[in-house]
Amino acid sequence: MNKVVVPSNRIRNRVLSLGAAVLSMLPGGRRSSTPRNILVLRLGNLGDMIVAMPAFRALRRRFPDARITLLTSPTRRGMPGAVELLENDPLFDEIIVYYIDESSRMRFLHGLSRRIAGGGIDLAVAVPNHLTRFSHLAKYELLLAWSGVRRFAGFQMVEPADYELRQVDRLLKLLSPLGINRAAIPFPWLTPAQEDENSAERLLASTEGRVRIAMHCGAKRPANRWAPESFIEVGRCLIAEDNACIVLTGSPDEREMTARIAAELGEHVINLAGQTPIGILEAVLRRCAVALSNDTGVMHVAYAMGTPTVAIFSARFHPNIWYPYGDRQIVLRKRIECELCDKDICPMYGYPKCLELISPDEVLQAVRSFLRP
Incomplete structure (x- = not known):
């Protein structure tokens, strides 16, 4: 190490x-x-x-x-x-x-x-x-x-x-x-406009009756991206066994990836990539039972809205510093001999091997710890 x-x-x-x-x-x-x-x-x-x-x-x-x-x-x-x-x-x-x-x-x-x-x-x-x-x-x-x-x-x-x-x-x-102390700031930290709340309700109308699980499968840095196939495996299990509806979020540039994931998941999935400006994204995440995300900005939006968050971290940077805040968060990170490389693209393997070490079963168990306390 x-x-x-x-x-x-x-x-x-x-x-x-x-x-x-x-x-x-x-x-x-x-x-x-x-x-x-x-x-x-x-x-x-x-x-x-x-x-x-x-x-x-x-x-x-x-x-x-x-x-x-x-x-x-x-x-x-x-x-x-x-x-x-x-x-x-x-x-x-x-x-x-x-x-x-x-x-x-x-x-x-x-x-x-x-x-x-x-x-x-x-x-x-x-x-x-x-x-x-x-x-x-x-x-x-x-x-x-x-x-x-x-x-x-x-x-x-x-x-x-x-x-x-x-x-x-x-x-x-x-x-x-x-003279400022470290007193806790209660969640939520962000305030969507009422118009954004209304938009979120409309976007999620078809998900009524199922447990909403937000999934953010992209990230700015390639070294922070857990494999889409692993997200698909987790999503399938949640849909089949936990009455879940998967809510995919993402930027406009990630639409192609989220469309492929949505197609693989089949029914009980809604693809909102490119449709959620920040205020609407906040309101959408607040309506989800759990958010599953790579280490990226959307992960921070999720816990800031008070949504239980499962965060998947690569080992490229120091642990702890950027972890989600609060007591309803789970971080999955694996140590590896090349950790702390601080590279955007894995310099040793060409893909984030440290993320490959995180199994879909581990992620599924983490998500279910919030669904089945």
């Missing part, structure tokens, strides 16, 4: 802390013991945003009267992120979106600086993930200070001990200097 070697960022974090301390002493700018205008920095797609929801809500509870702005990027254009996820949630007063391809342009940075200065930001809170680079955090410390911000929180890179924490807990820990 690969030995887990996590580099220390202790020196980089000291530099970031010292930088924040020095920048806070610059003349001018805005200082307030009770912040009135807060800027939160968080990058990423669905999963990245969902694991940050407890931190977002804790910050709102701590400063209920502040105007809070989220500065975010869903990385690539066209990818869903905070705007789609929080469309019906008054958590933030404003969301500023940018894209990776423009983040290094001086014109963009100058415009962002003017916008921050005009917004009277007096507290900047970084909520970084495990991939956030030192250069990114340092750049924004300087940009924010140039824009008049004099108080900073959360500008820290991951340390080895952080790999023992789930993302939710680590992000809440970053906010502890602001």
Whole structure:
């Protein structure tokens, strides 16, 4: 087995802390013991945003009267992120979106600086993930200070001990200097619009009388994709023996795969791939008895809606960090000699052998543990 070697960022974090301390002493700018205008920095797609929801809500509870702005990027254009996820949630007063391809342009940075200065930001809170680079955090410390911000929180890179924490807990820990504790945030974390609830009811109308089991068989990274044939085997057993209706979810790009799975499963399956914008997806998953998913953004949506979740994880990355949160979740992951490769495509076998080690019988047993408690 690969030995887990996590580099220390202790020196980089000291530099970031010292930088924040020095920048806070610059003349001018805005200082307030009770912040009135807060800027939160968080990058990423669905999963990245969902694991940050407890931190977002804790910050709102701590400063209920502040105007809070989220500065975010869903990385690539066209990818869903905070705007789609929080469309019906008054958590933030404003969301500023940018894209990776423009983040290094001086014109963009100058415009962002003017916008921050005009917004009277007096507290900047970084909520970084495990991939956030030192250069990114340092750049924004300087940009924010140039824009008049004099108080900073959360500008820290991951340390080895952080790999023992789930993302939710680590992000809440970053906010502890602001007097925020790690109090549990009850599910659901997301709020579909009533229109989305109505759409979900219409889409699922034909499933009445059967136990709805959501299956998300795709994933952005090939190394995270359990074999479609294995999903089919599990689905067949659930339909035949557990009175299940399989609800297939997926992106428009995954329609061909889900159509093949639906054809193999036959009756008592509904294929919703490409038909569920984020709000409708939330409402659909809330109406399912269990969600079975690869390690992908939809898995995070499922548990965030309070749906019991069975998550299938490859061994490409560290365990625990991205696992679903809560006490109604089961994670299936196998150790292997090449684990922690952090590759999108398996470099040794050409296919995710670590996922092949997870049998349909194991997955079926996990799903049934929620159906037959």
